[in-house]
Amino acid sequence: MQLALYRYSLPFRQPLIFKGNRLVNREGLLVCINGQWGEIASLPGFSTETLADAEAESLACLATMQRGEKATPTLPSVQFGFDCAQRQWPANLPAPLPPYPLLQGVPRELMLGLDNIVASWGALPPFRLKLKVARYAMAEELALINQFAIRLPTTKLILDANGGWTREEAQRFCMRLPLKQIDYLEEPCAAFADTIAVAEATGVSIALDETLSRQEEWVCHPQIKALVIKPTLIGSLNACEALVQRASDCNLRVVISSSFESDLGLGLLSRLASEWAPDEPPGLDTGHWFTERVATTAGEVMTENLHCLSKMENSA
Numbered sequence: 001m002q003l004a005l006y007r008y009s010l011p012f013r014q015p016l017i018f019k020g021n022r023l024v025n026r027e028g029l030l031v032c033i034n035g036q037w038g039e040i041a042s043l044p045g046f047s048t049e050t051l052a053d054a055e056a057e058s059l060a061c062l063a064t065m066q067r068g069e070k071a072t073p074t075l076p077s078v079q080f081g082f083d084c085a086q087r088q089w090p091a092n093l094p095a096p097l098p099p100y101p102l103l104q105g106v107p108r109e110l111m112l113g114l115d116n117i118v119a120s121w122g123a124l125p126p127f128r129l130k131l132k133v134a135r136y137a138m139a140e141e142l143a144l145i146n147q148f149a150i151r152l153p154t155t156k157l158i159l160d161a162n163g164g165w166t167r168e169e170a171q172r173f174c175m176r177l178p179l180k181q182i183d184y185l186e187e188p189c190a191a192f193a194d195t196i197a198v199a200e201a202t203g204v205s206i207a208l209d210e211t212l213s214r215q216e217e218w219v220c221h222p223q224i225k226a227l228v229i230k231p232t233l234i235g236s237l238n239a240c241e242a243l244v245q246r247a248s249d250c251n252l253r254v255v256i257s258s259s260f261e262s263d264l265g266l267g268l269l270s271r272l273a274s275e276w277a278p279d280e281p282p283g284l285d286t287g288h289w290f291t292e293r294v295a296t297t298a299g300e301v302m303t304e305n306l307h308c309l310s311k312m313e314n315s316a
Contacts, residue, residue, distance in 0.1 A: 002313045003062045004032040006306035007055070010262055010290045016104075017135075018260075019045025019162070026260055027051055029058055029309070030294065030301065031081045033065075037301060038085030039232075039265035042077040046213070046233055046259065049075040058082075059310055066314045076213075076235030083237040084268050093274040099284040100158065104132035107140040111147060118151050125152045128183055128281060133173070134164030142176050149178040156183035163190035163210050167197055174202035184225045187211065192218050199223035207255070212243060226253040228283060231272065233259055244276045257283035262294045264301060 011025045021044040028041030028051065040058055042049050049057075057078045061071035073079045103110060103117070110117070118125070129148065133141050148157060159182065165173065170188035184205040189195045192211055199206045200223065207226040211218050213233035218224075227247045231240050247254045256273035258266055266287050273282035295301045 001065065002032070002034055003065055004311045005055075005058050005062060005309040006030045006032075006301075006303060007309055008262060008294050008306050010292050010294070012289050013291055014289075016260075016289065018043060021045045026262070026290065028262060028265070029055060029081065030262075030264060030306065031058060031062075031085050032301075033082070033085040036085050036087075037264060037268075038081035038083065039261050039268060040077045040081035041232055041259065041261050041265060042075070043232065043259040046210075047077055049077060054078050055309065062310055062312065066312050068314060077232050079235035080231045080237070087237065089271065090275060093271060094278045096270040096274045097278075097281045100128040100130055100281045101126050102130045102132075102283070102285040104135075107136050107144040111144055114147060114151065125155050127154075128156045128158055130158040130160060130283065130285070132162070133159045133185075134161035134169075134188070138169070138173055142173065146178060149181045153181070155181070157181055158183045158186070158207075160186040160209070161188045163187045165189055167194040170194070170198040171201050174198060174204045177202075177204065179203060186228055192216060196221055196223065209257070215239075220250040220252075224250070224252060226255050228255045228257045229276075230257045230259050231269065232261060232265070237272075240272070241276070253277070253280055255280055255283050258286045260286050260289070262290070263287055264295045267295075267299065 007029055009025050009027045015022050015024050028039060031038045031040060040054050042051055042054050054075055054077050057073055057075050061073050064071045073082050165188050167189055184207040186207045186209045188198050195206055205225040206223050207228050208218060209228040212227060213230055227243055229240055229243055234240050244254050254277040256269055256277055258269055266284050269284055
């Protein structure tokens with residue numbers, strides 16, 4: 001058995017803010033088990049574990065495997081990476097659907113660039129478009145949303161608040177939305193009860209995201225439209241598959257979504273999306289924020305550009 005762990009650091013095209021954490025690059029780990037790869041990339045502000053925590057547990061798990069014993073990681077990002085590196089992937093998966101575009105940034109800057117954004121799609125604007133909200137002045141965000149609704153009348157808007165509002169703020173926001181063009185709003189409030197109260201008061205459709213990553217209790221509700229599953233934050237693929245099954249039981253859409261993984265991680269997530277939600281465009285439009293890659297376009301990991309933390313093998 002051949003085992004290896006590498007660390008990467010990929011620069012962002014511009015600094016990004018994650019729950020108050022300003023990042024200029026994305027750091028993570030790549031684990032290789034008998035030639036098969038997984039990615040371990042805890043996301044600051046969203047993951048419960050730090051990259052240092054994940055690195056320590058990954059090295060301990062590899063040492064356990066070197067002794068011929070079964071490794072049982074407990075940190076979500078490590079669970080996801082090790083599960084992918086040991087998974088028996090199904091053959092003949094359907095071709096992945098292209099991800100829907102993700103836009104984030106200062107609303108007035110996006111507004112100034114609106115002509116260019118719309119022109120870039122030509123005669124075929126996207127069926128869905130995702131915007132981050134609850135980050136800037138509410139009036140500015142609503143103005144941007146209404147401009148998109150006017151300029152792209154056939155495009156459904158996905159709004160992601162990352163639990164950033166109180167119940168009252170979220171209600172005030174939703175009452176002023178062009179609801180017919182809103183596909184759904186992800187996690188308007190931090191508490192599930194507040195999110196449902198907002199949905200009931202305003203009629204907005206809801207998607208769950210952080211509720212799933214934090215493994216909090218939730219119940220099916222007519223206003224819930226989708227589950228946004230982020231394997232890097234949820235952890236084990238078994239836990240993710242349980243959510244996929246629950247979504248099916250509740251007649252909910254499943255959206256496989258990224259946590260700003262590298263190109264290798266996005267490739268793994270794309271394969272999971274093809275398997276678990278073949279008819280639903282995934283939320284994986286984050287790769288364009290990076291200026292570099294960890295793998296070639298053919299999928300070969302460029303280990304010469306990575307920092308090797310461990311390389312070992314046993315006779316098993």
